[in-house]
Amino acid sequence: MRRLAHVLVLAATSLAIPASVVAAPAAEPLRLGVGLFQPDKDKNDATYRPLADYLARALERPVQLRTVDSWEGLAKSLANGETDIALMGPWGYVLANHHAGAQAVATILYDGKPEYFAIMVTHPESGIESIADLEGRTFAFGDKGSTSGYLIPLHHLMTLGITPESYFGKVLHTAHQAIETQVTQRVLDAGADYNRNRNAMIAQGLIRAEDSKIFWTSAPLPNDAVALRKGLADDADFVARLRAALVGVGPALAQEPALLPPHYTGFVESDNGFYKPIRDAGLATGKLQARP
Incomplete structure (x- = not known):
């Protein structure tokens, strides 16, 4: 009887634990790769860490930031799955799209414009x-x-x-x-x-x-892209949430001006078609080979 009573107490205690107390599995971190926009890696990391932290809050998922010191290297890391999300130059994006199916989801704005020279x-x-x-x-x-x-x-x-x-x-x-x-x-x-x-x-x-x-x-060129590796780009719900978070950066700058470097004013939704001029130049120079 004593043993039965002990079992019943344990069972009652287990049933009384709220579901919220049971730890949910931790979300896998997103790996955010950023090109070397600043003079050195340390300054680049410090400059873009507020954006990484903002995305972590908006997406409710840890975001690991790393600077990749060449555009070619960042394109390769996105293509081979070492990077999930990349803020990268247009040509690097086109390379990653052409060779590995990476997809642009947004373009950064500079003084309110999505283009540069x-x-x-x-x-x-x-x-x-x-x-x-x-x-x-x-x-x-x-x-x-x-x-x-x-x-x-x-x-x-x-x-x-x-x-x-x-x-x-x-x-x-x-x-x-x-x-x-x-x-x-x-x-x-x-x-x-x-x-x-x-x-x-x-x-x-x-x-x-x-x-x-x-x-x-x-002539005007499309600004840097926010691009996703192919597997992540196939998740329509994630793409929609990321785009909403990025579009929200512009309004958030009023309260958090460190989210982006000076003159960068937010993001606008875009897609692969916006980078056609870069793709055309790649094909014209022979740096890209036309697909059959």
Whole structure:
């Protein structure tokens, strides 16, 4: 009888435990990859951590942030499943979409606009006024996953019948920030960049506007994409919740201005079609192969 009473007490105690006390399985963290928009990884991580924390709250799921220091590397990490969500350059996104089915869900806004420009810069004493003056000079592209630093200027040069390796005296590939710095220091004659980066470096005091000049500007290009790896992009409910969270960043900036760097004003919904101009340039340069 004593043993039976003990069993009955245990059973009653178990039944009295509220369901809310039983721990639910922890949600698997989302891995957010961000391109190197700032001069170094530490600053980049600090800049985009508020956005990662905001998404974690909005999606009710942990978000792990990491900076990937090349656009090509970020595209590969999204394609091979190491990254779930990426804030990445347009060409990197197109590569990840073409090779692994990654999908754009939103585009970042800069001063309220979803577009930006590729540029070519030189120092004021170089004597360079146009691309015709670049023959035999040193020229730097960004890494091969960069839209404005590589794909778009390469495409424009090809339309002019120019092969960089034979036209320029020396061709380099380096980071956007290094291109701007080395041009102002007269280490490089010229290089490719994008207007947002040059403006930001001037605003931060990293370079002086009078130490460089723009001599070529592209047509408008779609801004950086928020893209999902294919498996996650197939989850329509998750896509809808992520888009709603991203669109909510703009209004939230009034209370949390650190959510995005200066001049970035939120996100707008977009999809793969918005990045068609980048895809067309990739096909035209042979960097993408047309699908059968």
